[in-house]
Amino acid sequence: MSQQRLQRERLLHHAADVLEAAGRLGRVMLTTSQGGATHERIGPVDRVERSGFAVRLAGAAHDADIDTAALGAVILDRSGRIKDKVLPRLDFQGKDGAVLFSLVGLDGLEPFDAGVAELRGMATEAAEPVEAMERADLAEDDPGSLPFEVARCAGVPVTIELRRDGLRQAWSGNIEAVKPAMGFINVMQPDFHLHLRAGAVGRWRMRADRAGPDGVELLAENVRGELIGLAVRGPAAVLARRD
CATH class of the missing domain: 3.40.1570.10 (HemS/ChuS/ChuX like domains)
Incomplete structure (x- = not known):
């Protein structure tokens, strides 16, 4: 062959x-x-x-x-x-x-x-079976969706970034829709998909965005307080709101 x-x-x-x-x-x-x-x-x-x-x-x-x-x-x-x-x-x-x-x-x-x-x-050898992500029920108050829903409602552009050792990938733009489905929070754009498993985010850690004084960066933490590499950056007036 x-x-x-x-x-x-x-x-x-x-x-x-x-x-x-x-x-x-x-x-x-x-x-x-x-x-x-x-x-x-x-x-x-x-x-x-x-x-x-x-x-x-x-x-x-x-x-x-x-x-x-x-x-x-x-x-x-x-x-x-x-x-x-x-x-x-x-x-x-x-x-x-x-x-x-x-x-x-x-x-x-x-x-x-x-x-x-x-x-x-x-x-090379046959492919190892891909381990499916464990699926969990998506609670209505799952904190994972908060920054995406806030940005969508406000109609402001944000940057959604995932960082791993050896890789940083980002998307920037206005979020058109946040769609919960099959145990995931989904942000679906023509050139970008984010699939965030239910319960993956325990809270968002906020810090000033180094790109400018008017922005903030939200870092996703799991329930143990560990950063998972997902970040959302955008205007402080929207993402830092507590109400």
Whole structure:
């Protein structure tokens, strides 16, 4: 079987070299999860900016900064499907072998394979089963939805960011809707999805936004008081309200 047809390949390239192909893959979804929050940016990558181990994916649909020194192997996986459509992806693993983030090709296999044609790999083991997020009932007073509902009602732009070791990804804009469904708080925009598991946030820690004197940053804490990496930034007049 040729390498182009392998279902899973471990690419024989550094993660920074693989990321340089991101702009050739058509519409992609960069998805990453931590602490019950899944943060997804959706659309073509307009620019790939590289400086040493640092790689930035930028454009109208992407805003991600990646420290490739924190990454390990990159796995090209062609096994994903929705109905009859193949959704190939690149899984970027951390040094511990766990997937830090994935780039999922939304235009199907042909443009994705064309974009990675210069990258070569070797066969790897079958994919580990993806562990589903534990689903919980969403309480009406779940604190996770508070900053999103406040920003939506006020009609002000905010930035929603997820930070992990080796990755920072953000979206900025006006929230059109906050949709609770199947145990998750969902913020759904054409180029951005946030899925926040019920009960993932115990409270929001507020601090001044370093970007300006009129802004604040809310940092999500779990019920044990640990930061989960999710942050919301926006005008203090809206996000700092206590009423």
